[in-house]
Structures are given as C-alpha cells and as structure tokens.
Amino acid sequence: MDSNTKPGHPIRAAARLTGLSPHVIRMWERRYGAVEPRRTSSNRRQYAEADIRRLQLLSRLTGLGHAISQIAGLTDEQLEEMAARHGEDAMEQGDREKEAEPASAAADLLNASLAAVDELDANELERILSRSAVQLNGLVVLEHVVAPLLAAIGQRWREGRLRIAQEHITSAVARTFLGDLLRTYEAQPSAPHLVISTPPRQDHELGALMAAAVAASEGWAHTYLGPNIPVEEIAVVAGLKESRAVALSLIYPPDDALLVSELRKLRRLLPKRTAILAGGAAAGAYGPVLRRIKATVVPDLMALPEALRALRDSGPDATLAE
Secondary structure (H helix, E strand, C coil): CCCCCCCCECHHHHHHHHCCCHHHHHHHHHHHCCCCCEECCCCCEEECHHHHHHHHHHHHHHHCCCCHHHHCCCCHHHHHHHHHHHHHHHHHHHHHHHCCCHHHHHHHHHHHHHHHHHCCCHHHHHHHHHHHHHHCCHHHHHHHHHHHHHHHHHHHHHCCCCCHHHHHHHHHHHHHHHHHHHCCCCCCCCCCEEEEECCCCCCCCHHHHHHHHHHHHCCCEEEEEECCCCHHHHHHHHHHCCCCEEEEECCCCCCCHHHHHHHHHHHHHCCCCCEEEEECCCHHHHHHHHHHCCCEEECCHHHHHHHHHHHHHCCCCCCCCC
C-alpha cells in the first residue's frame, strides 16, 4: 500500500512525530502551504507518512536557522538536499538546541525580542516571535516570551524609558503574532463557547488576545470582540452564542468608578449559566465588585487553563450560586 493511501495521522500524532506543536503545524499549513493534509468526513486533518516526513524536514531546517517562509515552497527532494548539505554535525547541533530547557530558550528569545525593540526593528521582532512559536509550545511562548515582553514594555513606559515608536512597534507586532496564533486552532462543534473582550474604557487589548489564544489552545470556541466594548454588546453576543463564559481583561486604569457599575450591569444582563472570568494587571483593584458579581479572578495567564477546565467540568447547564 502506498504511504499516501494508508490511514493518516491526526494532528496530535503528527505533532508528537515531528516535534512541532499543533498550532505551528496549522500555521505552516495555512500561512505557507507547507503541507496539504487530507480531511475526514468530519473535516479533521489526516497527515500521511509523506506529510510527516516533510514536516520533520521543515522542523529540522528551521531549527538550523532557515526561515519557514523561504523553504515551505521547496520540494521534498530540495529539502532533503538542504538537510544533507548541512551535514550531520550541524543537524545534531540543531537537535541539541531544540532539546534545550524551554525556560532557557524562552529567556534567550525574550532578550532578543527586547533588543529588537531597542533597535526599533519590527521585522526582527516578528522573526523572533515566529521562531519562538516553532521552538516552544503555545503556552510556553505566551507565558515566558510574549507576556514578559509586554510587561517589560509597560514598565519601561511607566518609567519614561520607552519611545512612543517602540511601544507602537511592539504592540503592532504582538497583535499580528497573537492573531496568527489564534487562527491556527480549530474548535470542535461541541466545544463550549467563550466571549473575550475588555469592558468600556479599557483600551489595552493584548492581554485579552493572549487569553483568547490560551482558551483556543484548550479547545474552546471563542468570539473575540476587541477592546473597549459596551457591556450591553458583550451580553448580547454571549446570549446569541450561548456562551459558557465571558472573559474580561482589566489592565488600566485600576480606579475607574464607572467600571464598577458597568460590571454589575454585565452580570444582570448575562444569563445565570454564563460565568465571568476576569484577569489582568488591574483585576485585583476591582476585587470587591468582582466578588459581588461572583466572577472568577484569574491571577495570571497560566491560571486560565485551570479555570476553563473547571467551567467545562461543571457542565453546560450549571448556574451560578445565589
């Protein structure tokens, strides 16, 4: 039987066999046409042995420094030749680099990202974040590269050590990166739904985008509304989508008295079964009202998966305690 006619591998198996994360495989497929997996009758990807081998080659070559955008269109034979030219020593070195401790690799990527910001080099920052998505899984990238990068930029801004152009470059590149990351995930039809936004006068959206990426990686369907959305609109979307929860990112300011009443209004407008999750740097400042509306405060990005799993485990018909 030809290798391309055998039953294919699902994407999780393909990830295990290639050392790539599922979201990187999807991104390479959608953005660069690296492989074209077959689809089942339920529209799930199935990767043939030839697809696996091609992804392994692409993974090895990107690990050796080649940009996926430059090599994704090459034939398998051309990729094999490139790998052979590098020689065994170079390939073994690439393997050792890929096997390095994720935290150490993430620290190097974070430092390189900050250096690119210092140099006002948007293209280099984009390349570094793209490389981080190849070397690390999605949650590690968010926790150890993107979130610390944005935190450092915010700190520099508050201390007056950052130019407006540097802040804008970082935000623009991070927004594009997170948007691309989001598009690599596919939720199953039965997945619970999450609405993600920032409430009125909360204009910083990157925390909400990171939360959307985490939720997508956990298998949730989601609707991302963007920043500064009236609570009436958030509630309408949650109702139409029969959402299990609404996730709010609260960054700045931490002392908006009007937001307190808006959060209360949101709770009144939402169905009882729709939970509220709140996170971000300013979430603690709104602790009293968040407790009053029975919102779950998510202390940091990596606590979000556990909160989502708890909601999923509680069942779709669970209601909030009175």
